[in-house]
Amino acid sequence: MQKDIPHIVFNSKKPDNxxxxxxxxxxLSVRKKDIPHNPEKAHQLAFNMIVFYTEGKSKHLVDFVWHEVKPNTIIHLSKGQINAFQFHEDLKGFIILFTDEYLKKQINNLLKNELVRMFNAHLFSPIIQVPKDSNVAKYLQLFYEEYSRIEEDYNQENTYNSLYSIIFSKLERLKQYQTFHLKSSDKLNTFLAFKSLLENHYIQSRNADFYAEKLNITYKHLxxxxxDTLAITAKQFIDEFxxxxxxxxLINSEIKSTELAYSLGFEEPTNFVKYFKKHTGFTPNQFKKQY
Incomplete structure (x- = not known):
């Protein structure tokens, strides 16, 4: 069975989180030995996360890719993504965790374009490099100070919500510079519909024609x-997914390659092993040992 990391309450002073x-x-670096999972080992998130590095240089793992981080680097991860830190003594910054339920409450305050940019990991880099003259750090510091207050404020939840909206909007404004080539268009909407279909039917089919037919478009159009969206073919996107x-x-469960093959829609385990090795250079077991 898959062992997702649960949403962890890091501050016991907030029982009604x-x-x-x-x-x-x-x-987190100091407490890493006292928590159920090792944050420096690859693990899957059961919540959304924003990490803002204010001091030091290191690397951060996102979906099996190590990214270089330095002061004013932000890493954004969505629920389900693979994550790992690499701690150093001089490393400082903030980590915001928020559940899908919290995000849903904030949906009405966020523009559709913001959701497209921040919550489509296949479309955009998880890294945002914040300009030195930005005041994002000030709002994060303020958020941290408000959250760390021992005395409960009757209006504290509204304060959190307001600060979150400000921080999120500022990050979206920075992220839009990565995505100037993507506009709210019919092509983007069709791609997002394709991605949604794939998430629901990938066990049933790995054939691009299958999804083109469900979208009522030709394979060539898809x-x-x-x-135009990712600079790869529909089949390449399916395979990457x-x-x-x-x-x-593989890294979050005790599942065997045979079981995994069937769960992903492969009729023969040997076909899955060949497919996995073709795209990664490793057998499933070799990959699991690596992590």
């Missing part, structure tokens, strides 16, 4: 949309 928390990178799902399951 409303789905959002903030802590420092330093505190291919053009994928190339399947491989990422397989990797996530």
């Amino acid at each position: 409303n789905g959002i928390e903030i802590l420092t990178i330093e505190s 291919n053009t949309i994928c190339k 399947i491989i990422l799902e397989a990797k996530r399951l």
Whole structure:
């Protein structure tokens, strides 16, 4: 069975947590031996997370790719993504955790374009480099101070919500510079519909024609949309999606390759092993040992 990391309450002073928390990178580094999972080992998130590095240089793992981080780097991860820190003594910053339930409460305050940019990991880099003259750090510090107050304020939840909206909007404004080529268009909407279908039917089919038919478009049109959006073909996107799902399951469960093959829609385990090795260079067991 898959062993997702649960939403963890990091601050016992907040027993009535409303789905959002903030802590420092330093505190997580100090407490890493006292929590159920090792944050420096690859693990899957059961919540959304924003990490803002204010001091030091290191690396951060996101979906099996190590990204270089330095002061004013923000890493954004959505629920289900693979994550790992690499702590150093001089590393400082903030970590905001928030559940899907909290996010849903905030949906009405966020523009659709913001959700597209921040919550589609296949479309955008998880890294945002914040300009030195930005005041994002000030709002994060304020959020941390408000959250760390021992005295409960009757209006504290509204304060959290307001600060979250400000921080999120500022991050979206920075992220839009990565995504100037993507506008709210029919092509983007069709791609997102394709991605949604794939998430629901990947066990049933890995054939691009299957999804083109469900979208009532030709295979050629779907291919053009994928190339314009991600610079890869529809089949390549399907394969990348399947491989990422397989990797996530491999490191977060005791599942055997045979069981995994059937759960991903492969009729023969040997076909899955060949498919996985073709796209990663490793057998499933070799990959699991690596992590």
